[in-house]
Amino acid sequence: MLAAAGLALPGVAVAAPPAAASPLRAAKPVSLSLKYQCQFPLLGAQPVTVRMSSDIPDTAEPGKPLPPILVDTVSAVGAKSVQGLNVVGAATLEGTASAAVTVTYPQGELKLKIPAVLDKTSLPASGEVEVKARGQAPAIRFTKAGKAQILVNDLLLTLTPRLGDGTLTGLDTFESECAQEPGQDNKLAEITIGGGTGGGTYAYGVTGTTTVKAGNGTAPLTGGLDATTDETGAFTGTLALNPTKADLKLLGFLPVQAGIALAPQRPLAGSLTGGALKLEPVPVTTKVSSFTLFGIPLGGGDTCTTEKPSEVALTADGTFDPAKGGTLKGTYDLAALTGCGVLNGVVSSAFAGPGNTLALQLAPKPATGQ
């Protein structure tokens, strides 16, 4: 829904109107003061200082739009400009402003124009005048984890001074280009997409299969993955797989059913940058709780487990969007089993060997309590 409304760009999208935008955490007050040189008729370049303030969350969830950003500005227009407006007989000043804004995000940058309407302002006889305005940025939706910045660049003012009777002055309506004075920090806000304190956590339901080559069989898998990304692109996740049953062939033809449990020995760890998920191999222990031939137990049990964990290297199938989930695949070797009873060797022969596969589909769990 938002994707359809949004501007499709890698890593960031602008959704307007932000119908489903909801702040995921408290917006944070940000402010920025920037000095400009604005071109005014009769005057040429004149100083204008613009103080901006807004409430912008410092974290965002990938795939979920930020609430629309309102930016309040107070522009201090210099005394000479006021004098110029007085000379043309202006009593009030009104108009619009358009701020050129760059949103940088891990995959690139997006250039936006943020419009604002200036409050109609009465002009003093001398000295500076402050002109207030409120602008609204389109709702921004980041799709990838990482760090985003909102940078404010040049301004374009469209100004209409008016005489006391409301009619136009000799300047009519004019445009004023405001060039930012160099060497200023123009960062209005920094947003961490994913990660942070609880942000960028994802909960997936897991379904999949594993194949055991030695036993020429497969087992369905279910479970869950709780993953976290942070602004550096680090990806961590806790994978838990439910016990399952594998239909295998002993000695190539005897139908065996095995109760198995795959247990990762530590959390998944890796990186997610630019949609590329890279995971370090994770040690996975396989336990065989039961092993029956025609319903007759041959072995297995609590102590029946691989001699050493399998190193399972999982890779994402294509681009991985943590908001949408995806498929993780890997192949692994199974070590010999131990502790499986008197027929340990028989049981082990149905498992041990290379070329086993694992395929896990990650589907985001419905959000709860957000």
Add this chain to the structure above:
Amino acid sequence: MFGKFPRSGRALVPVAAALALCGWAATAPVATAAPRAATQAASQAAVVTAAPGDPGPPGDDFYVPPSPLPDGKPGDVLRWRPAKAGPPGARALADAWQVMYLSTTALGERNAVTGTVLVPKGADPATAPIVGFGPGTSGPAFRCAPSKFIDQGAFYEQAALNGMLKAGYAVAVTDYEGYKPTPKTTYMSGKAMGPALMDGVRAAQRLPAAKLSPDAPVVFRGYSQGGGAAMWAGQLQPEYAPELKLTAVVGGGVPADLTLVSLPLNGKLGFGFLAYALIGLDNAYPDLKLDSYFNDAGRAAFAAMQKDTCTLELITEYQGKRTTDYLTKSPFLDKPWLARVAENKLGGTAIKVPVFHYHGTEDDIVAFPQDKALRDKYCALGVSDTWKTYPVGHITGVARGNADALAFIADRLAGKPATPNCEET
């Protein structure tokens, strides 16, 4: 403060000047420009000369005329370079170039003048009408050159330019004579402004990049100083630039009679314009020797004006000043000044195309009655003069006539007969 009775010592000179001037202006023989006209006619072959293919010198060097001036005819492009048409809205409307072109001084000598050529992006340049636009007072300092203000996006008549560009007209905005790093502007010298405006149109037609037609319908337009320039161009065109397909002239807030414009400015809001007119005439006519009239304050102030003063500062820094603050005696008492002022008085010749002529009735800078008198003079000369007044002062009048001016131009270009109102009083 203007209401205070002036101290006697200060009042004497301006009052005497006013009396002397009015007397002189009424009876002075009108000097003619016959020698210059003859020169122009001889060089009227109007062969289109290609502009040089390379953009002009960078930065402010662009404004330094080559010395000696190359051969060529008035309106020939000496150099050009791409420029901005103004702020972003204008840049979306038009392509622009700064040009330096040959023209003619008030004394009939060859000179080089700068300006800006704007061509609307949507229009076919081969058929686009061309408006020769004379800007209002921009100021004596080099930085005030209209072409600089346009390029930097600070031209106070940008709304007028945008209106014409939106209508599909190319616009040739003359800077007038004299904007260079050591400026020597000939402000209010109609005999220099008229040729500068006309040759700006010729330059636009001869600038290859603009692709405009030598047969394009032409309009002269301006307000304030530009109104004077447009009227001067209108009066001089049949003789100076007969090849131009002049279709209409639009002049607002016209300073037709410098005497009657200057005198009410003394001690008032517009004194800076009076002072600048003295500078301008002195630059146009070396025999005037303004320097010999200065007191110390005047020498310093007038030098400072030419260094850094543009229109706004002419008002803010010089309002309420008087000639006696800067001059030991009024130049207007002296014959050479009176003769040059008379030479630059509008209304001596008819304009042969329809004129839209307007003025604010509350004008506090360019006196209303002297422009109304010009209108009456034009009417008497048989000019098709459509006269309109607005209940505004001079500065508000800069934009107030824009819509009517555009409508008048559009109707003339469409071939509709003008509806002059000379029968109205």
